[in-house]
Amino acid sequence: MAQIATAYRDEAPIAAHLESQPLFRGMAPELRATFIQAAQMQTLSKGSILFLQDDESEWFYLILSGWVKLFTETMDGDEAVIDMVSNGHLIGDSAILEDGIHSFGAAAVEPVTAIRLPSSLLKQAITDDHKTALAMLGSLSRHRKRQSREIESLTLQNASQRIGCFLLRLCNPDVPMPLTLTLPYDKSLIAARLGMKSETFSRALNKLRTETTLAIKGSVVTISDLDELSGYVCSACSNEFPCRDLHS
Amino acid sequence: MAQIATAYRDEAPIAAHLESQPLFRGMAPELRATFIQAAQMQTLSKGSILFLQDDESEWFYLILSGWVKLFTETMDGDEAVIDMVSNGHLIGDSAILEDGIHSFGAAAVEPVTAIRLPSSLLKQAITDDHKTALAMLGSLSRHRKRQSREIESLTLQNASQRIGCFLLRLCNPDVPMPLTLTLPYDKSLIAARLGMKSETFSRALNKLRTETTLAIKGSVVTISDLDELSGYVCSACSNEFPCRDLHS
Numbered sequence: 264m265a266q267i268a269t270a271y272r273d274e275a276p277i278a279a280h281l282e283s284q285p286l287f288r289g290m291a292p293e294l295r296a297t298f299i300q301a302a303q304m305q306t307l308s309k310g311s312i313l314f315l316q317d318d319e320s321e322w323f324y325l326i327l328s329g330w331v332k333l334f335t336e337t338m339d340g341d342e343a344v345i346d347m348v349s350n351g352h353l354i355g356d357s358a359i360l361e362d363g364i365h366s367f368g369a370a371a372v373e374p375v376t377a378i379r380l381p382s383s384l385l386k387q388a389i390t391d392d393h394k395t396a397l398a399m400l401g402s403l404s405r406h407r408k409r410q411s412r413e414i415e416s417l418t419l420q421n422a423s424q425r426i427g428c429f430l431l432r433l434c435n436p437d438v439p440m441p442l443t444l445t446l447p448y449d450k451s452l453i454a455a456r457l458g459m460k461s462e463t464f465s466r467a468l469n470k471l472r473t474e475t476t477l478a479i480k481g482s483v484v485t486i487s488d489l490d491e492l493s494g495y496v497c498s499a500c501s502n503e504f505p506c507r508d509l510h511s
Numbered sequence: 512m513a514q515i516a517t518a519y520r521d522e523a524p525i526a527a528h529l530e531s532q533p534l535f536r537g538m539a540p541e542l543r544a545t546f547i548q549a550a551q552m553q554t555l556s557k558g559s560i561l562f563l564q565d566d567e568s569e570w571f572y573l574i575l576s577g578w579v580k581l582f583t584e585t586m587d588g589d590e591a592v593i594d595m596v597s598n599g600h601l602i603g604d605s606a607i608l609e610d611g612i613h614s615f616g617a618a619a620v621e622p623v624t625a626i627r628l629p630s631s632l633l634k635q636a637i638t639d640d641h642k643t644a645l646a647m648l649g650s651l652s653r654h655r656k657r658q659s660r661e662i663e664s665l666t667l668q669n670a671s672q673r674i675g676c677f678l679l680r681l682c683n684p685d686v687p688m689p690l691t692l693t694l695p696y697d698k699s700l701i702a703a704r705l706g707m708k709s710e711t712f713s714r715a716l717n718k719l720r721t722e723t724t725l726a727i728k729g730s731v732v733t734i735s736d737l738d739e740l741s742g743y744v745c746s747a748c749s750n751e752f753p754c755r756d757l758h759s
Contacts, residue, residue: 316749335659335663335749336749337667337746337747337748337749338745338746338747338748338749338751339746339747341667341747343662343663343666343667343749344666345659345662345663345666357652357655360648360649360652361652361656366656366659367659389645389648390645393641393644396641396644396645396648397637397638397644399648400608400637400644400647400648400651401608403648403651403652403655404605404608404609404651406655407605407651407654407655407658408609408614410655410658410659410662411583411593411614411615411658413662414591414593414658414661414662414665414706415583415591415593417662417665417666417706418591418592418593418665418706419585419589419591419706458662458665458666458667497586498585498586498587499585499586499587499589500585500586501564501583501584501585501586501591503586
């Protein structure tokens with residue numbers, strides 16, 4: 264179903280990538296080897312569908328590069344972007360806990376490289392192997408925390424604060440000011456990711472520029488006062504900047 | 512820390528309540544017995560705090576009756592109600608997967624009865640017992656799905672649709688029309704639960720009344736056309752009414 268540009272096998276890089284993941288790191292080497300053997304390195308072109316909502320889960324994916332949009336579609340055809348994920352993210356793995364059905368879709372919004380792995384193998388490993396079940400619990404729990412923060416943000420932050428929060432999460436607080444960063448993907452996708460229509464996004468971005476010293480030119484953002492921005496954003500949140508836990 | 516009105520021990524009802532929960536149902540009887548023995552039945556008065564955000568997790572709770580508010584607090588003192596839970600819900604259990612720290616607070620918004628159980632016992636059971644780890648995985652996964660739908664709703668539904676969705680979830684589609692139901696808790700709490708300020712809630716409720724045949728008098732809601740209401744609400748959602756999975 265996924266539109267795969269190329270698919271080839273190369274075990275050494277696959278092994279290294281899997282070992283970098285908490286889900287596979289603690290696994291007995293023999294069990295991990297079955298995943299490495301069954302894994303496929305993939306290059307996906309922009310627009311490729313990895314899986315759709317309500318699809319039976321055949322594969323789960325470790326994203327290596329490029330941005331992937333996780334989304335649901337409403338009855339009247341609108342799309343909710345529930346997350347944007349990239350390098351180091353596992354997606355589709357939790358379907359095995361939901362009757363083997365994907366509860367959201369995933370699509371590449373730019374060229375993406377990923378490793379795909381059979382869902383059946385993960386299901387078996389969790390059923391048979393206690394360490395794998397515990398690793399999966401850790402992964403779901405991090406995801407749950409991330410989602411709780413998302414609900415909090417959608418509930419309490421205004422649109423300008425949500426944009427500011429998105430930018431703050433891209434910042435390294437140890438870099439000297441002014442800090443320059445490039446938006447990771449299109450503004451229209453950022454708007455969708457933050458649950459805003461594009462007009463709301465434009466208005467809120469203008470307000471953020473007026474109320475702070477932040478500057479944006481095209482996709483380049485310059486932040487000259489991180490304390491000012493975090494003060495503006497984080498007052499409406501229960502987390503303090505930098506809230507690194509959200510990246511895990 | 513929790514303000515406990517009474518605390519007493521009675522193993523028979525505790526055993527029955529725990530056995531009704533997927534987390535305990537599949538457990539070996541000897542393991543379940545350690546939970547039953549350590550469990551405490553509690554009556555909590557309105558306003559009692561079960562635990563606060565950032566507290567070390569000592570107990571987790573099975574709610575038996577009454578509504579409990581799950582919330583986070585922002586730097587400037589605002590509160591985000593991230594969920595409202597009642598009869599049959601386990602809360603605070605996932606803290607053991609998050610370094611033993613509660614990532615949200617819980618407070619009784621009316622008199623509540625609950626069973627509290629030591630977090631350390633659950634942590635041990637998950638570490639030692641594969642069946643318990645798998646049951647916990649199932650529970651976290653249901654929670655994750657519920658949260659994804661919540662993010663979708665906050666992203667795509669307007670305020671009137673969110674109120675309609677809240678009401679639909681209280682409806683039994685098999686009951687003949689007109690259907691009468693009582694709001695489960697205060698309108699101000701419903702507003703907070705749906706991430707709205709009270710003025711937004713009032714405006715959106717009026718709009719919902721104008722655009723559908725729904726009637727509300729005090730806390731009593733009369734729905735004379737379920738198809739009309741679900742048509743209005745569910746067009747902006749990827750789920751169709753009745754979406755029972757959200758209750759689990």
